Amino acid sequence: xTDAIVTDRLTKHYGERKVVDxxxxxxxxxxxxxxxxxxxxxxxxxxxxxxxxxxxxxxxxQLLGEDASTLSPPTRGRIAYLAEGHPLIDWMTIGQLVxxxxxxxxxxxxxxVEQILDHFGLPLKAKINRLxxxxxxxxxxxxxxxxxxxxxILDDPTLGLDTNVRRDFLESMIQIIQxxxxxxxxxxxILGDVERIADRIGIMMDGVLRVDCPVxxxxxxxxxxxxxxxxxxxxxxxxxxLIGDWQVKTRCELVFVGFGPRxxxxxxxxxxxxxxxxxxxxxxxxxxxxxxxxxxxxxFTGETDHxxxxxxxxxx
Amino acid sequence: xxxxxxTASRLPIYxxxxxxxxxxxxxxxxxxxxxxxxxxxxSGELVVNPNTIARxxxxxxxxxxxxxxxxxxxxxxxxxTDLSKAARNRRxxxxxxxWLTEAVHLGFAADExxxxxxxxxxxxxWNADGAKxxxxxxx
Numbered sequence: 001x002t003d004a005i006v007t008d009r010l011t012k013h014y015g016e017r018k019v020v021d022x023x024x025x026x027x028x029x030x031x032x033x034x035x036x037x038x039x040x041x042x043x044x045x046x047x048x049x050x051x052x053x054x055x056x057x058x059x060x061x062q063l064l065g066e067d068a069s070t071l072s073p074p075t076r077g078r079i080a081y082l083a084e085g086h087p088l089i090d091w092m093t094i095g096q097l098v099x100x101x102x103x104x105x106x107x108x109x110x111x112x113v114e115q116i117l118d119h120f121g122l123p124l125k126a127k128i129n130r131l132x133x134x135x136x137x138x139x140x141x142x143x144x145x146x147x148x149x150x151x152x153i154l155d156d157p158t159l160g161l162d163t164n165v166r167r168d169f170l171e172s173m174i175q176i177i178q179x180x181x182x183x184x185x186x187x188x189x190i191l192g193d194v195e196r197i198a199d200r201i202g203i204m205m206d207g208v209l210r211v212d213c214p215v216x217x218x219x220x221x222x223x224x225x226x227x228x229x230x231x232x233x234x235x236x237x238x239x240x241x242l243i244g245d246w247q248v249k250t251r252c253e254l255v256f257v258g259f260g261p262r263x264x265x266x267x268x269x270x271x272x273x274x275x276x277x278x279x280x281x282x283x284x285x286x287x288x289x290x291x292x293x294x295x296x297x298x299x300f301t302g303e304t305d306h307x308x309x310x311x312x313x314x315x316x
Numbered sequence: 317x318x319x320x321x322x323t324a325s326r327l328p329i330y331x332x333x334x335x336x337x338x339x340x341x342x343x344x345x346x347x348x349x350x351x352x353x354x355x356x357x358x359s360g361e362l363v364v365n366p367n368t369i370a371r372x373x374x375x376x377x378x379x380x381x382x383x384x385x386x387x388x389x390x391x392x393x394x395x396x397t398d399l400s401k402a403a404r405n406r407r408x409x410x411x412x413x414x415w416l417t418e419a420v421h422l423g424f425a426a427d428e429x430x431x432x433x434x435x436x437x438x439x440x441x442w443n444a445d446g447a448k449x450x451x452x453x454x455x
Binding site for chain 2: 032167170171174175177178191192193195196197198199215216219220279280281282283
């Protein structure tokens with residue numbers, strides 16, 4: 001079938017700052033897509049635009065095959081959005097909130113929401129403002145899936161939850177995923193969770209979508225290469241796929257996206273003593289990828305050895 | 317069968333499952349004709365996307381370790397029935413060479429390696445006919 005989400009050159013400024021920069025995102029139906037990025041990368045703003053909470057300055061969006069600017073109420077009803085921090089109407093009880101929310105969805109399945117609340121052990125009489133963070137997250141997930149939505153947009157849904165509640169929450173997400181054809185777009189900072197449940201990841205950096213591929217593909221593309229020279233390392237030349245390099249004493253540590261014979265040849269041309277290529281887990285791959293340009297590593301050891309940067313070499 | 321997933325690992329999750337199931341079959345913890353849990357069940361238990369489980373099953377099916385029976389699920393295959401003796405020899409020799417290379421670099425002597433193999437062999441379940449026969453299961 002078609003894509004559940006299509007954006008074309010979506011752009012948003014906050015003041016002078018471009019927080020989302022020409023974002024063209026495609027999320028196929030039935031996909032679990034994790035949107036990653038450091039704080040301020042533009043993830044929340046993107047999700048808010050998709051949910052209709054923020055208007056883009058430029059670009060277009062299609063949700064479930066309809067233009068988002070003229071989304072019909074029935075289509076809107078097939079999309080659920082969980083805002084960051086799980087804002088709920090605080091003075092209501094869970095039961096009142098269920099009744100209130102159900103009124104917006106004539107076709108909603110009241111049994112489903114009661115089953116979920118029961119599964120989490122949440123009594124309908126409980127006041128929202130007395131709930132823990134974890135319970136709030138569970139209530140807002142239960143409400144979001146009440147109308148059995150085809151598309152779920154979740155803004156950092158496990159933020160601030162303890163490990164056990166987070167695992168419960170992930171289990172609920174797995175149950176939603178198992179209902180065939182559901183599309184989920186979510187943001188997260190917990191890479192272990194992302195690897196468990198996402199089919200595909202997108203990484204935003206400064207408003208730009210830099211990575212958009214299956215999880216394993218990203219993990220297997222990023223390589224950390226440690227090159228030992230046994231002498232002061234030469235200045236490392238520009239090389240395809242090189243996204244970071246820094247030096248520690250006689251070593252060069254390089255990070256590549258896509259490390260092949262060409263990259264190896266470029267390193268070997270500098271006549272190193274030893275080359276070690278390391279695979280990374282998802283978290284380390286993400287950190288290396290998003291860390292940005294580096295200078296030489298600062299000196300954290302108590303040793304008095306001089307750590308030189310490329311610029312120091314002439315005075316050695 | 318208790319499978320587990322380690323998200324701190326460098327291996328993709330589907331590969332971790334492939335490795336664990338391969339090993340369980342090799343050790344006899346999973347027997348030929350034994351039924352595996354469904355994709356749905358494993359996905360729920362391990363808290364892993366069902367597509368990831370399905371991918372692991374597909375790899376194992378391609379490798380001849382599992383067979384899928386339409387509508388009934390995945391079963392452990394009888395060992396070595398699909399490959400010719402030469403192909404099986406070749407495959408084993410390839411991985412053995414990799415392993416021996418590692419042993420050389422780790423500084424082992426040849427007799428130490430043979431001794432280690434002899435000791436570890438006892439932990440696995442072996443086909444009585446060996447690669448000579450057509451790979452029927454042991455009693």
